[in-house]
Amino acid sequence: xxxxxxxxxxxxxxxxxxxxxxxxxxxxxxxxxxxxxxxxxxxxxxxxxxxxxxxxxxxxxxxxxxxxxxxxxxxxxxxxxxxxxxxxxxxxxxxxxxxxxxxxxxxxxxxxxxxxxxxxxxxxxxxxxxxxxxxxxxxxxxxxxxxxxxxxxxxxxxxxxxxxxxxxxxxxxxxxxxxxxxxxxxxxxxxxxxxxxxxxxxxxxxxxxxxxxxxxxxxxxxxxxxxxxxxxxxxxxxxxxxxxxxxxxxxxxxxxxxxxxxxxxxxxxxxxxxxxxxxxxxxxxxxxxxxxxxxxxxxxxxxxxxxxxxxxxxxxxxxxxxxxxxxxxxxxxxxxxxxxxxxxxxxxxxxxxxxxxxxxxxxxxxxxxxxxxxxxxxxxxxxxxxxxxxxxxxxxxxxxxxxxxxxxxxxxxxxxxxxxxxxxxxxx
Numbered sequence: 001x002x003x004x005x006x007x008x009x010x011x012x013x014x015x016x017x018x019x020x021x022x023x024x025x026x027x028x029x030x031x032x033x034x035x036x037x038x039x040x041x042x043x044x045x046x047x048x049x050x051x052x053x054x055x056x057x058x059x060x061x062x063x064x065x066x067x068x069x070x071x072x073x074x075x076x077x078x079x080x081x082x083x084x085x086x087x088x089x090x091x092x093x094x095x096x097x098x099x100x101x102x103x104x105x106x107x108x109x110x111x112x113x114x115x116x117x118x119x120x121x122x123x124x125x126x127x128x129x130x131x132x133x134x135x136x137x138x139x140x141x142x143x144x145x146x147x148x149x150x151x152x153x154x155x156x157x158x159x160x161x162x163x164x165x166x167x168x169x170x171x172x173x174x175x176x177x178x179x180x181x182x183x184x185x186x187x188x189x190x191x192x193x194x195x196x197x198x199x200x201x202x203x204x205x206x207x208x209x210x211x212x213x214x215x216x217x218x219x220x221x222x223x224x225x226x227x228x229x230x231x232x233x234x235x236x237x238x239x240x241x242x243x244x245x246x247x248x249x250x251x252x253x254x255x256x257x258x259x260x261x262x263x264x265x266x267x268x269x270x271x272x273x274x275x276x277x278x279x280x281x282x283x284x285x286x287x288x289x290x291x292x293x294x295x296x297x298x299x300x301x302x303x304x305x306x307x308x309x310x311x312x313x314x315x316x317x318x319x320x321x322x323x324x325x326x327x328x329x330x331x332x333x334x335x336x337x338x339x340x341x342x343x344x345x346x347x348x349x350x351x352x353x354x355x356x357x358x359x360x361x362x363x364x365x366x367x368x369x370x371x372x373x374x375x376x377x378x379x380x381x382x383x384x385x386x387x388x389x390x391x392x393x394x395x396x397x398x399x400x401x402x403x404x405x406x407x408x409x410x411x412x413x414x415x416x417x418x419x420x421x422x423x424x425x426x427x428x
Contacts, residue, residue, distance in 0.1 A: 001026075001027075001028070001422050001423060001424075002025070002026065002027045002028070002044055003025075003026050003044055003045040003046070003047060003424055004023060004024070004025050004026070004038060004040050004044055004045070004046045004047065005023065005024040005026065005047045005048075005052075005054060005383075005385065005419075006023050006046050006047065006048035006052075007021055007022075007023065007048060007052060008021065008022060008023075008024065008052045008053060008054035008385065009021055009051070009052065009053045009054065010022055010053075010054055010055075010375055011053055011054065011055040011353050011354060011357050012054075012055055012056055012357070012361075012374055012375045013354050013357075013358060013362070014362065014372070014374045015374050015375040015376055016376065017034055017375060017376075018354075018375075021036075022034050022035065022036065023035055023036065023037065023038040024054070024375070024381075025038055025040065026381045026419060026422070026424075028422055029380060029381055029421060029422030030378060030379065030380060030381055031375065031376065031377055031378065031379050031380075031381050032377065032378075033377060034375070034376070034377055045424070047385065047416075047417070047424060049387065049416055050387070051387045051388070051389055051390065052385060052387065052416060053353075053385070053386050053387060053388055054375065054383055054384070054385055055357045055360075055361060055375075055383070055384050055386075056357070056361040056362070056373040056374060056375065056382065056383065056384070057088070057089025057090060057361065057373060057382040057383055057384050057418060057419070057420065058086075058087050058088045058089060058090075058341065058357075058360040058361060058384050059088065059089070059090040059091070059092075059310075059360060059361060059364035059365055059368070059370070060083065060086075060088045060090070060091045060092065060312055060313050060315070060337065060340070060364075061092050061240075061264055061310050061312045061364050061367070061368070062092065062094065062240055062241065062264065062266070062312035062313065062314050062315075063079065063083070063091045063092060063093055063094065063312075063313060063314075063315045063337065064093070064094050064096060064153075064154075064315055064316045064317065064333075065079045065091075065093040065094070065097070065110070065121075066079070066097065066317055067079070067097065067110075067113065068097050068098060068099065068106070068109060069097045069098025069099065070097065070098060071400075072319060072400070073317040073318060073319050073322075073400060073401050074317040074399060074400050074401060075400065076110070076113040076114065076117065076121070077113075077117065078398060078399055078400045079091070079093075079315070079317075079337070079399070080114075080117040080118055080119045080121070081118065081398040082315070082335070082337040082338050082397065082398040082399045083118075083119045083337045084118040084119050084418055084420070084425050084427070085337070085338045085398050085415065085427050085428070086313070086337040086338040086339065086340060086341065086342075086415060087341055087384045087386055087415035087418060087427075088119055088337065088384075088418070089119055089120060089382050089383070089384065089418050089419075089420045090119060090120045090121075090122060090364075090365075090370070090382075091119055091120075091121060091122070091337075092121075092122045092123070092124050092148055092149070092368065093110060093121055093122070093123050093124060094124055094151065094153035094154065095123070095124055095125055095126040095131060095151065095152070095153050096131060096152075096153040096154050096155070099130075100126050100129075100130050100131050101123055101124070101125050101126055101142075101147075102125065102126040102128070102129050102130060102131070102137040102138075102142075103137070103138070103142075104138075104141055104142065104145045107123050107125060107142060107145050107146060107147060108145065110123045111123065111146055118418070118420055118423075118425045119418075119420060120420070122148040122368060122370070123146065123147055123148065124147065124148060124149045124150065124151050124153070124178065125137065125139065125142040125143075125147035125149075125150055126150070126151070126152055126153070127139070127150045127151060127152050127157060127162075127166055127177070128152055128157075128162070131152040131153060131155045133152065133155065133157065133158055133159060133162065136162075136165075136166075136169075137150075139166075139169060139170065139175070140169075140173065143173055143175055148176075148368045148369070148370070149175070149176040149177070149178050149238070149368060150166065150170065150175060150176065150177055150178065151177070151178035151179065151180075151240070152179075153180075154180065154287075154316075155180075156179060156180050156181060156182040156183075156184060156214060157179050158183075158184055160217060160221060163177070163179065163218060163221055164221045164224065164225065167221065167222060167225045167227065167236060167237065168225055170236065171225065171227060171236065174234065174369070175236075176234070176235065176236065176237075176238055176367065176368070176369070177236065177237050177238070178238045178239075178240050179214075179218060179237070179238070179239060179240065180239075180240045180241055180288075181211045181212075181214035181215045181218065181239050181240075181242065181247070182210050182211055182214055182287075182288070183209075183210040183211075183213045183214050184210075186207055186209060186210035186213070187206045187207070187210045189204045190204050190205055190206035190207075190289075191203040191204050191205075191206070191285070191289075191327065191328055192205065192206065192274055192277050192285070192289045192290070193205060193206055193208070193274040193289040193290060193291045193292065194206055194207040194208070195274060195292055197274040197275055197277065197278070198274070201277065201278065201280070203277075203327070203328070204328075206287070206288070206289050208243075208244040208246065208247075208291065208295070211242065211243060211244055211247055211288060212244060212246045212247055212250065215239060215242070215247050215250050215251065216250060218237060218239070219237075219250065219251075219254050219259065219261065222236065222237050222254075222259060222260065222261060223259065227259075227260045234260070234366065234367070234369060235260050235261055235262035235309075235367055236260040236261075237260065237261050237262075238261070238262045238263060238264070238367060239251065239261070239262070239263040239264075240263075240264055240312070241264065241265065241266045241269070241288055241312065241314055242263050242264070242265055242288075242299075242308070243265070243266075243269050243288040243289070243290075243291050243295060243299070244291055244295050244298070245294055245295045245297075245298030245299075247263075248298045248299060248301070248302035248307055248308065249298075251263050251302075251307055251308075252302065252305070252307040255307065262309040262310075262363075262367050263307070263308055263309060263310075264308065264309060264310035264311065264312045264364075265299050265302070265303065265308050265310075265311060265312070266286075266288075266311075266312055266313070266314035266336070267311055267312070267313060267314075267336055267339070267340035267341070267343050267344050268286065268290075268314070268334055268336060268340075268343065268405075269286075269288070269290065269291070269296070269299060270296065270299055270300060270303075270311075270343075270344055270347065270349075271343050271344075271346075271347050272284065272290045272296075272405070273290050273291060273292055273293045273295070273296050274289065274290045274291060274292060275293075276290055276405070277290065280327045281405065282323045282324070282325070282327055282330035282403075283323065283334065283403055283404060283405040284334075284405055285327065285330050285331075285332055285333075286314075286316075286332050286333060286334055287332040287333075297349075300349040300350070300351070303351055303355070303359060304350065304351060304355065308359070309359065309363040309364070309367060310359050310360070310363050310364045310367065311340065311341075311344060311356075311359045311360060312340070313336035313337045313339075313340035314333075314334070314336060315334075315335055315336045315337045315340075315399075316332070316333030316334060316335070316403075317333070317335050317399055317400060317401035317403065318331045318333045318401055318403045319400075319401055320402070322403075323403045333403060334403060334404055334405065335397065335399045335401055335402070335403055335404045336404070337399070338394065338397060338398065338399070339394055339404065339406045339411060341356075341360065341386075341413055341415070342392075342394075342411040342412065342413035342414070342415075343406060343411060344356065344413075345388055345411075345412050345413030346411045346412040346413065353388060361373065381419045381422065382419065382420060383418065383419040384415070384418050384419075385415070385416040385417050385418065385419070386413065386414065386415050386416055387413070387414045387416060388412075388413050389412060389413075390412070390413065390414030391410055391411070391412055391414070392410070392411060392414045393408070393409070393410045393411070394406045394407055394408065394409055394411055395407070395408065414427075415427045
Protein backbone atom coordinates (compact mmCIF):
# COMPACT_ATOMS: atom_id res chain seq x y z
CA UNK A 1 0.00 0.00 0.00
CA UNK A 2 1.23 3.47 -0.89
CA UNK A 3 0.03 6.80 0.53
CA UNK A 4 1.28 10.30 1.28
CA UNK A 5 1.27 12.19 4.57
CA UNK A 6 1.12 15.87 3.65
CA UNK A 7 2.61 18.79 5.62
CA UNK A 8 3.20 17.11 8.97
CA UNK A 9 5.14 18.73 11.83
CA UNK A 10 7.83 16.17 12.68
CA UNK A 11 8.31 15.49 16.40
CA UNK A 12 11.28 13.15 16.70
CA UNK A 13 14.44 14.29 18.46
CA UNK A 14 16.41 11.51 16.74
CA UNK A 15 15.36 12.50 13.22
CA UNK A 16 17.25 14.85 10.91
CA UNK A 17 13.92 16.52 10.10
CA UNK A 18 12.80 17.06 13.70
CA UNK A 19 10.85 20.30 14.00
CA UNK A 20 10.32 20.61 10.25
CA UNK A 21 7.09 20.46 8.26
CA UNK A 22 7.47 17.65 5.73
CA UNK A 23 5.67 15.32 3.37
CA UNK A 24 6.26 11.59 3.78
CA UNK A 25 5.67 8.99 1.10
CA UNK A 26 4.85 5.62 2.65
CA UNK A 27 5.27 2.60 0.40
CA UNK A 28 4.97 -1.05 1.41
CA UNK A 29 5.47 -0.26 5.09
CA UNK A 30 8.58 1.89 4.63
CA UNK A 31 9.21 5.64 4.58
CA UNK A 32 10.31 5.92 0.96
CA UNK A 33 10.71 9.66 0.68
CA UNK A 34 10.70 12.76 2.90
CA UNK A 35 10.54 16.23 1.42
CA UNK A 36 8.61 19.39 0.75
CA UNK A 37 5.52 19.42 -1.48
CA UNK A 38 6.18 15.97 -2.88
CA UNK A 39 4.35 15.19 -6.12
CA UNK A 40 2.53 11.86 -6.32
CA UNK A 41 0.23 10.06 -8.68
CA UNK A 42 -3.39 11.15 -8.64
CA UNK A 43 -4.67 7.80 -7.36
CA UNK A 44 -2.51 7.79 -4.19
CA UNK A 45 -4.32 8.51 -0.94
CA UNK A 46 -3.25 11.73 0.77
CA UNK A 47 -3.50 12.21 4.55
CA UNK A 48 -3.54 15.83 5.63
CA UNK A 49 -5.09 18.14 8.18
CA UNK A 50 -4.74 21.31 10.21
CA UNK A 51 -1.86 21.28 12.71
CA UNK A 52 -0.95 17.71 11.77
CA UNK A 53 1.94 16.35 13.87
CA UNK A 54 3.85 13.15 13.30
CA UNK A 55 6.01 11.07 15.63
CA UNK A 56 7.27 7.54 15.95
CA UNK A 57 4.50 5.17 17.07
CA UNK A 58 3.58 5.45 20.72
CA UNK A 59 4.24 2.54 23.11
CA UNK A 60 2.15 1.69 26.20
CA UNK A 61 4.16 -0.35 28.69
CA UNK A 62 1.27 -1.38 30.96
CA UNK A 63 -2.06 -2.68 29.64
CA UNK A 64 -4.46 -5.26 31.05
CA UNK A 65 -5.80 -7.16 28.06
CA UNK A 66 -7.98 -9.50 30.21
CA UNK A 67 -7.91 -12.17 27.48
CA UNK A 68 -7.95 -15.12 28.08
CA UNK A 69 -10.36 -15.56 30.96
CA UNK A 70 -12.02 -12.17 31.40
CA UNK A 71 -13.30 -11.50 27.90
CA UNK A 72 -16.50 -9.97 29.28
CA UNK A 73 -14.33 -7.03 30.43
CA UNK A 74 -11.96 -6.87 27.45
CA UNK A 75 -10.56 -9.06 24.71
CA UNK A 76 -7.59 -8.83 22.38
CA UNK A 77 -9.59 -7.25 19.56
CA UNK A 78 -11.27 -4.59 21.71
CA UNK A 79 -8.07 -3.66 23.55
CA UNK A 80 -6.22 -3.27 20.25
CA UNK A 81 -8.95 -1.06 18.83
CA UNK A 82 -8.86 1.11 21.94
CA UNK A 83 -5.06 1.30 21.73
CA UNK A 84 -5.10 2.38 18.08
CA UNK A 85 -7.75 5.01 18.85
CA UNK A 86 -5.44 6.34 21.59
CA UNK A 87 -2.52 6.65 19.15
CA UNK A 88 -0.56 3.58 20.23
CA UNK A 89 1.14 1.27 17.74
CA UNK A 90 2.56 -1.03 20.44
CA UNK A 91 1.19 -2.24 23.77
CA UNK A 92 2.61 -4.55 26.43
CA UNK A 93 0.05 -6.84 28.06
CA UNK A 94 0.24 -7.82 31.73
CA UNK A 95 0.13 -11.54 32.62
CA UNK A 96 -2.92 -11.33 34.93
CA UNK A 97 -5.25 -13.41 32.79
CA UNK A 98 -6.94 -16.77 33.36
CA UNK A 99 -4.90 -18.82 32.77
CA UNK A 100 -1.98 -16.59 33.69
CA UNK A 101 0.68 -15.94 31.04
CA UNK A 102 3.13 -18.25 32.81
CA UNK A 103 3.59 -20.87 30.09
CA UNK A 104 4.50 -20.99 26.42
CA UNK A 105 0.97 -22.19 25.61
CA UNK A 106 -0.75 -19.11 27.04
CA UNK A 107 1.88 -16.78 25.66
CA UNK A 108 1.45 -18.45 22.27
CA UNK A 109 -2.31 -17.90 22.44
CA UNK A 110 -1.80 -14.17 22.98
CA UNK A 111 0.69 -13.95 20.14
CA UNK A 112 -1.65 -15.81 17.76
CA UNK A 113 -4.57 -13.56 18.69
CA UNK A 114 -2.35 -10.53 18.06
CA UNK A 115 -1.90 -11.38 14.39
CA UNK A 116 -3.69 -8.98 12.09
CA UNK A 117 -4.51 -6.50 14.85
CA UNK A 118 -4.04 -2.73 14.35
CA UNK A 119 -1.31 -2.61 17.03
CA UNK A 120 1.62 -4.84 17.92
CA UNK A 121 1.28 -6.78 21.16
CA UNK A 122 4.23 -7.52 23.44
CA UNK A 123 3.35 -10.04 26.17
CA UNK A 124 4.79 -9.61 29.65
CA UNK A 125 5.16 -13.05 31.24
CA UNK A 126 4.68 -13.90 34.90
CA UNK A 127 7.62 -14.25 37.26
CA UNK A 128 5.83 -16.87 39.36
CA UNK A 129 3.38 -19.61 38.49
CA UNK A 130 -0.19 -18.26 38.52
CA UNK A 131 1.35 -15.00 39.85
CA UNK A 132 1.03 -16.63 43.27
CA UNK A 133 4.41 -15.37 44.45
CA UNK A 134 5.74 -18.83 45.33
CA UNK A 135 7.26 -20.96 42.55
CA UNK A 136 9.14 -19.58 39.56
CA UNK A 137 7.62 -19.74 36.09
CA UNK A 138 9.83 -21.07 33.29
CA UNK A 139 11.26 -17.64 32.54
CA UNK A 140 13.99 -18.82 30.19
CA UNK A 141 11.48 -20.65 27.97
CA UNK A 142 9.13 -17.68 28.10
CA UNK A 143 11.94 -15.31 27.18
CA UNK A 144 12.79 -17.26 24.04
CA UNK A 145 9.08 -17.65 23.26
CA UNK A 146 8.75 -13.87 22.98
CA UNK A 147 8.10 -12.40 26.44
CA UNK A 148 9.24 -8.78 26.42
CA UNK A 149 9.67 -8.65 30.22
CA UNK A 150 8.70 -10.43 33.45
CA UNK A 151 6.28 -9.26 36.12
CA UNK A 152 3.49 -10.52 38.32
CA UNK A 153 1.56 -7.54 37.05
CA UNK A 154 -0.98 -6.20 39.52
CA UNK A 155 0.54 -8.36 42.28
CA UNK A 156 3.77 -6.94 43.76
CA UNK A 157 6.62 -9.34 44.43
CA UNK A 158 6.66 -9.59 48.24
CA UNK A 159 9.37 -12.19 48.82
CA UNK A 160 12.81 -10.50 48.74
CA UNK A 161 14.61 -13.78 48.09
CA UNK A 162 12.39 -14.44 45.09
CA UNK A 163 13.02 -10.97 43.69
CA UNK A 164 16.75 -11.28 44.25
CA UNK A 165 16.93 -14.64 42.48
CA UNK A 166 14.83 -13.30 39.60
CA UNK A 167 17.30 -10.47 39.05
CA UNK A 168 20.16 -12.97 39.11
CA UNK A 169 18.35 -15.38 36.80
CA UNK A 170 17.53 -12.73 34.22
CA UNK A 171 20.97 -11.12 34.19
CA UNK A 172 22.68 -13.58 31.79
CA UNK A 173 19.92 -13.21 29.18
CA UNK A 174 19.58 -9.45 29.61
CA UNK A 175 15.99 -9.81 30.78
CA UNK A 176 13.86 -7.14 32.43
CA UNK A 177 12.04 -7.45 35.74
CA UNK A 178 9.05 -5.14 36.25
CA UNK A 179 7.59 -4.72 39.72
CA UNK A 180 4.76 -2.59 41.05
CA UNK A 181 6.18 -1.38 44.38
CA UNK A 182 3.86 -2.08 47.30
CA UNK A 183 4.40 -3.57 50.74
CA UNK A 184 1.12 -5.47 50.86
CA UNK A 185 0.97 -5.89 54.64
CA UNK A 186 0.75 -2.09 54.93
CA UNK A 187 -2.08 -1.74 52.41
CA UNK A 188 -4.55 -4.44 53.47
CA UNK A 189 -8.16 -3.26 53.07
CA UNK A 190 -6.91 0.12 51.87
CA UNK A 191 -9.25 2.13 49.66
CA UNK A 192 -7.42 5.40 48.89
CA UNK A 193 -4.33 7.43 49.79
CA UNK A 194 -3.75 7.70 53.52
CA UNK A 195 -4.04 11.36 54.49
CA UNK A 196 -6.43 14.09 55.49
CA UNK A 197 -8.91 13.18 52.74
CA UNK A 198 -9.12 9.52 53.76
CA UNK A 199 -9.74 10.60 57.36
CA UNK A 200 -12.50 13.01 56.33
CA UNK A 201 -14.15 10.37 54.12
CA UNK A 202 -13.79 7.59 56.68
CA UNK A 203 -11.95 5.29 54.27
CA UNK A 204 -9.02 2.99 55.11
CA UNK A 205 -5.85 4.59 53.80
CA UNK A 206 -3.05 3.23 51.62
CA UNK A 207 0.12 4.87 52.99
CA UNK A 208 2.80 6.27 50.70
CA UNK A 209 5.25 4.40 52.93
CA UNK A 210 4.10 1.08 51.48
CA UNK A 211 5.35 2.08 48.03
CA UNK A 212 8.50 3.77 49.24
CA UNK A 213 9.67 0.90 51.46
CA UNK A 214 9.25 -1.49 48.56
CA UNK A 215 11.34 0.71 46.28
CA UNK A 216 14.07 1.05 48.91
CA UNK A 217 14.15 -2.74 49.37
CA UNK A 218 14.24 -3.48 45.64
CA UNK A 219 17.01 -0.96 45.03
CA UNK A 220 19.10 -2.53 47.80
CA UNK A 221 18.58 -5.95 46.21
CA UNK A 222 19.54 -4.63 42.77
CA UNK A 223 22.67 -3.11 44.29
CA UNK A 224 23.46 -6.45 45.95
CA UNK A 225 23.21 -8.27 42.63
CA UNK A 226 25.73 -5.79 41.24
CA UNK A 227 23.99 -4.85 37.99
CA UNK A 228 25.37 -1.45 37.01
CA UNK A 229 24.03 0.98 34.44
CA UNK A 230 26.38 2.07 31.67
CA UNK A 231 25.82 4.23 28.63
CA UNK A 232 24.76 1.23 26.55
CA UNK A 233 23.43 -1.04 29.30
CA UNK A 234 19.71 -1.59 29.63
CA UNK A 235 17.67 -1.34 32.85
CA UNK A 236 17.41 -4.61 34.78
CA UNK A 237 14.65 -3.45 37.15
CA UNK A 238 11.65 -1.34 36.22
CA UNK A 239 9.23 0.17 38.74
CA UNK A 240 5.67 0.35 37.41
CA UNK A 241 3.24 3.17 38.26
CA UNK A 242 5.14 5.06 40.92
CA UNK A 243 2.98 7.64 42.68
CA UNK A 244 4.79 9.51 45.48
CA UNK A 245 7.34 12.31 45.75
CA UNK A 246 9.66 10.15 47.83
CA UNK A 247 9.54 7.38 45.19
CA UNK A 248 10.63 9.85 42.53
CA UNK A 249 13.52 11.02 44.70
CA UNK A 250 14.66 7.47 45.52
CA UNK A 251 14.80 6.56 41.83
CA UNK A 252 16.47 9.87 40.96
CA UNK A 253 19.23 9.11 43.48
CA UNK A 254 19.57 5.52 42.23
CA UNK A 255 20.05 6.70 38.66
CA UNK A 256 22.63 9.22 39.83
CA UNK A 257 24.56 6.31 41.39
CA UNK A 258 24.51 4.48 38.04
CA UNK A 259 21.99 1.80 38.94
CA UNK A 260 20.26 -0.13 36.15
CA UNK A 261 16.77 1.06 36.99
CA UNK A 262 13.85 2.72 35.19
CA UNK A 263 10.26 3.61 36.05
CA UNK A 264 6.93 4.79 34.68
CA UNK A 265 3.89 6.75 35.85
CA UNK A 266 0.23 6.22 34.97
CA UNK A 267 -1.26 9.14 33.06
CA UNK A 268 -4.16 9.49 35.49
CA UNK A 269 -1.73 9.90 38.41
CA UNK A 270 -0.57 13.12 36.77
CA UNK A 271 -4.10 14.52 36.61
CA UNK A 272 -5.91 13.72 39.87
CA UNK A 273 -5.07 13.93 43.56
CA UNK A 274 -6.89 12.33 46.49
CA UNK A 275 -9.50 15.10 46.62
CA UNK A 276 -11.06 13.54 43.50
CA UNK A 277 -12.57 10.81 45.71
CA UNK A 278 -14.72 13.23 47.72
CA UNK A 279 -17.83 12.10 45.82
CA UNK A 280 -17.12 8.37 46.32
CA UNK A 281 -17.09 7.85 42.54
CA UNK A 282 -15.64 4.37 42.02
CA UNK A 283 -14.20 5.42 38.65
CA UNK A 284 -11.53 7.23 40.69
CA UNK A 285 -10.61 4.12 42.67
CA UNK A 286 -7.18 3.03 41.47
CA UNK A 287 -4.10 1.32 42.86
CA UNK A 288 -1.71 2.96 43.48
CA UNK A 289 -4.22 5.54 44.69
CA UNK A 290 -4.33 9.19 43.78
CA UNK A 291 -1.90 10.84 46.15
CA UNK A 292 -1.50 14.37 47.54
CA UNK A 293 -1.13 17.51 45.39
CA UNK A 294 2.55 17.67 46.38
CA UNK A 295 3.04 14.13 45.08
CA UNK A 296 1.45 15.07 41.75
CA UNK A 297 3.79 18.06 41.45
CA UNK A 298 6.78 15.78 42.11
CA UNK A 299 5.64 13.33 39.42
CA UNK A 300 5.58 16.13 36.83
CA UNK A 301 9.05 17.22 37.95
CA UNK A 302 10.29 13.65 37.61
CA UNK A 303 8.98 13.49 34.07
CA UNK A 304 10.61 16.78 33.16
CA UNK A 305 14.09 15.90 34.46
CA UNK A 306 14.06 12.36 33.05
CA UNK A 307 13.80 10.47 36.33
CA UNK A 308 10.50 8.99 35.12
CA UNK A 309 11.12 7.22 31.83
CA UNK A 310 7.63 6.54 30.53
CA UNK A 311 3.96 7.44 30.71
CA UNK A 312 1.58 4.46 30.70
CA UNK A 313 -2.19 4.14 30.55
CA UNK A 314 -2.39 1.40 33.21
CA UNK A 315 -5.51 0.39 31.29
CA UNK A 316 -7.56 -1.88 33.59
CA UNK A 317 -11.09 -2.63 32.37
CA UNK A 318 -13.80 -3.42 34.92
CA UNK A 319 -17.41 -4.31 34.18
CA UNK A 320 -20.35 -2.51 35.78
CA UNK A 321 -20.77 -5.25 38.39
CA UNK A 322 -17.23 -4.49 39.61
CA UNK A 323 -17.66 -0.72 39.75
CA UNK A 324 -21.31 0.21 40.29
CA UNK A 325 -21.35 -0.95 43.89
CA UNK A 326 -20.35 0.41 47.31
CA UNK A 327 -16.94 2.11 47.19
CA UNK A 328 -15.17 -0.27 49.55
CA UNK A 329 -16.35 -3.30 47.55
CA UNK A 330 -15.52 -1.86 44.11
CA UNK A 331 -12.52 -3.09 42.14
CA UNK A 332 -9.55 -0.86 41.41
CA UNK A 333 -8.87 0.38 37.90
CA UNK A 334 -9.44 2.84 35.07
CA UNK A 335 -9.56 2.32 31.32
CA UNK A 336 -7.03 4.71 29.83
CA UNK A 337 -5.77 3.70 26.39
CA UNK A 338 -7.92 6.20 24.50
CA UNK A 339 -7.32 9.12 26.88
CA UNK A 340 -3.81 8.72 28.35
CA UNK A 341 -1.97 11.11 26.05
CA UNK A 342 -4.87 13.55 25.66
CA UNK A 343 -5.27 13.77 29.44
CA UNK A 344 -1.58 14.64 29.84
CA UNK A 345 -1.79 17.27 27.08
CA UNK A 346 -4.97 18.73 28.59
CA UNK A 347 -3.41 19.12 32.04
CA UNK A 348 0.19 19.63 30.92
CA UNK A 349 2.49 21.32 33.44
CA UNK A 350 5.30 22.50 31.18
CA UNK A 351 6.35 19.23 29.53
CA UNK A 352 7.53 19.95 25.98
CA UNK A 353 6.12 17.99 23.06
CA UNK A 354 9.51 16.39 22.43
CA UNK A 355 9.73 15.32 26.07
CA UNK A 356 6.23 13.83 25.92
CA UNK A 357 6.99 11.92 22.73
CA UNK A 358 10.27 10.67 24.19
CA UNK A 359 8.39 9.20 27.20
CA UNK A 360 5.97 7.50 24.79
CA UNK A 361 8.39 6.22 22.18
CA UNK A 362 12.18 6.22 22.60
CA UNK A 363 12.47 5.30 26.26
CA UNK A 364 9.79 2.57 26.37
CA UNK A 365 11.36 0.91 23.33
CA UNK A 366 14.81 1.08 24.92
CA UNK A 367 13.55 -0.39 28.21
CA UNK A 368 11.77 -3.24 26.40
CA UNK A 369 14.75 -3.93 24.12
CA UNK A 370 12.60 -3.20 21.04
CA UNK A 371 14.13 -1.89 17.80
CA UNK A 372 14.40 1.89 17.70
CA UNK A 373 11.95 3.71 15.44
CA UNK A 374 12.85 7.03 13.85
CA UNK A 375 11.50 9.15 11.03
CA UNK A 376 13.99 8.75 8.20
CA UNK A 377 13.97 7.51 4.62
CA UNK A 378 14.20 3.74 4.39
CA UNK A 379 12.97 3.22 7.96
CA UNK A 380 9.84 1.21 8.85
CA UNK A 381 6.72 3.37 8.96
CA UNK A 382 5.45 2.86 12.51
CA UNK A 383 3.97 6.27 13.20
CA UNK A 384 1.39 8.25 15.15
CA UNK A 385 -0.41 11.23 13.63
CA UNK A 386 -1.98 13.71 16.03
CA UNK A 387 -3.04 17.29 16.65
CA UNK A 388 -1.65 18.34 20.06
CA UNK A 389 -4.05 21.29 20.33
CA UNK A 390 -7.16 19.73 18.82
CA UNK A 391 -10.20 19.46 21.12
CA UNK A 392 -12.57 16.51 21.31
CA UNK A 393 -15.11 15.01 23.69
CA UNK A 394 -14.65 11.47 24.99
CA UNK A 395 -18.15 10.11 24.47
CA UNK A 396 -17.63 6.56 23.22
CA UNK A 397 -15.06 3.90 23.91
CA UNK A 398 -13.77 0.95 21.91
CA UNK A 399 -13.22 -0.90 25.17
CA UNK A 400 -15.82 -3.37 26.42
CA UNK A 401 -15.76 -1.54 29.77
CA UNK A 402 -16.63 2.05 30.68
CA UNK A 403 -14.79 2.64 33.97
CA UNK A 404 -13.29 6.01 33.08
CA UNK A 405 -13.57 9.36 34.87
CA UNK A 406 -12.96 11.07 31.51
CA UNK A 407 -16.17 9.93 29.79
CA UNK A 408 -18.16 13.01 28.78
CA UNK A 409 -15.19 15.35 29.26
CA UNK A 410 -13.62 17.60 26.65
CA UNK A 411 -9.91 16.91 26.16
CA UNK A 412 -7.06 18.52 24.25
CA UNK A 413 -4.87 16.42 21.98
CA UNK A 414 -6.60 14.55 19.20
CA UNK A 415 -5.26 11.40 17.55
CA UNK A 416 -5.69 11.49 13.76
CA UNK A 417 -4.52 7.92 13.21
CA UNK A 418 -1.58 5.55 13.16
CA UNK A 419 0.57 3.84 10.55
CA UNK A 420 1.13 0.19 11.37
CA UNK A 421 2.21 -2.76 9.18
CA UNK A 422 1.99 -0.59 6.08
CA UNK A 423 -1.60 0.50 6.76
CA UNK A 424 -3.01 3.86 7.75
CA UNK A 425 -5.52 3.31 10.58
CA UNK A 426 -7.75 6.36 10.93
CA UNK A 427 -9.11 7.19 14.36
CA UNK A 428 -12.87 6.76 14.38
